[in-house]
Amino acid sequence: MPAVNPGKLAGMSRILIALGALLILVGLGWHWVRRLPLFKLPGDIVIDRPGFQFFFPITTMLLISLVISILAWIFRR
Secondary structure (H helix, E strand, O other), rough: OOOOHHHHHHHHHHHHHHHHHHHHHHHHHHHOOOOOOOOOOOEEEEEEEOOEEEEEEEHHHHHHHHHHHHHHHHHHH
């Protein structure tokens, strides 16, 4: 059985703790996040017909991608 590198375990534990903290924050803030006008922005495509509903949130996904990219850039510095 190969030896486990303690440095890798420490990095993995930090990632898991950060993800857990993020999930807790999202869970606590879900009440207010639901009220945001996300997924109802101009540019989000909604086709609603009898027996068929198609939803493609282009603008919302671009906005979320921008926020995640900015956060990644900040934390990388």
